[in-house]
Amino acid sequence: MTTTQEILNGNRLALAKLLTKIENNAPEGQSALIELFAHTGKAHLIGVTGAPGTGKSSLVNQLALHYRKTENKKIAILAVDPSSPFTGGAVLGDRVRMRDLSGDANVYIRSMATRGSLGGLAQSTANMTQAFDAAGFDIIIIETVGAGQSEVDIAKLAHTTLVVEAPGLGDDIQAIKAGILEIADILVVNKADRPGVENTEKALKAMLELAHPTERIFRHHGSTMRTVAPAQKASASLTWIPPIKRTVSTEGTGIAELVESIAKHAEHLRISGDWAVRDRTRLQVELEALIQSSLMNRFREDVSEKKYNEVLEKISQRNLSPYEAVKLLMNGRLK
């Protein structure tokens, strides 16, 4: 049986090995993804991001438990943790909080290190979610530490992005800073049994009132584009305002309400047509990343390492500017 067949039949070992190949950027991973691609596009991708220590893993654990209890859906969890920038190693500890899920054959947890790759991380994450999607998982939860641009990119993969906050992590100025709060479809104030929860919630509310993301801006072929402007929206009911949900994930408090919000958001995406827009945007990002990397590969094939180093040497000697060098290299006019 081929790998593709095994994955479609739900073989967990075959899936585990494919995920490794995708992560390692191995050619076998690519060929399997080509065959599996037609079977993707069915899963609901949920991104969960937030500062370290806000309780993301525990929340994901509770969400998965809830889905298993109430909806009998197959759940995949992709937990991304940082690699050391110095040694390339990583300790991936998200499973510690997800022990309640073990023993359930319909839950698959995979830990992944960022491996310090710029842009490439988002690519392999996207490919791994495709493998899960093809393998028949209904809900794919992607958990990332919200600490940088690459995490924001990963969150953009998702149909629904939860940003997790906890009391006592920062004041209202933190809440209006640009960054991960802007990507939230649902804001979760976790550890809501702690003092200061009202202040955190108030700060988030104020932030939303200042400017809730009624339009999404994304980059297309290098130019900034806007999706539907607020005035052009058919009706106000089509505008999604991120709800703020309180949870205590160690106890499971507020999880049912959060799941309800996630379902509402999915419904909103389908009714407003944003589901297709996001899907298309995601695939476009993927396509452009692939074009970039294959152009880069083609360039490396065309220009020998020796030539490349000669040019680099000229630049270091200040005999050639980087701009001129690019022109020379791209036009193949290099002697």
Next chain:
Amino acid sequence: MADKKIRVLVAKPGLDGHDRGAKVVARALRDAGMEVIYTGLRQTPEMIAEAALQEDVDVVGLSVLSGAHMALAPRIMELLRANGQTDVKVFIGGIIPDEDLSRLKEMGVAGVYGPGASTEDIIRDIKESFAG
């Protein structure tokens, strides 16, 4: 541009609650450039085998201080094999009496480390088990 890393599951089977040793090893392997998946305390052999499968690890490192290694290790080896993970190398650390060493090795355990073992030795052994 393949980017292969050694993936290690560090797990504590059984009921003892002392995970300092497991954490020290996890940290040392991280610093040696490996990707370590840490599972936490009180794992059953079934939980460990399941995690090893989902994570497609190359190595399973078990920390056992309770004396139950002769019950836990064979069960975990059996489950790994039943799942088709025949290439996974198993290393054990903890309080292991000398007389159990040869039996563990016979079972296919790749390395056993007692108190005072150096993390360099563990790293070297893991790396060597993948060389050639």
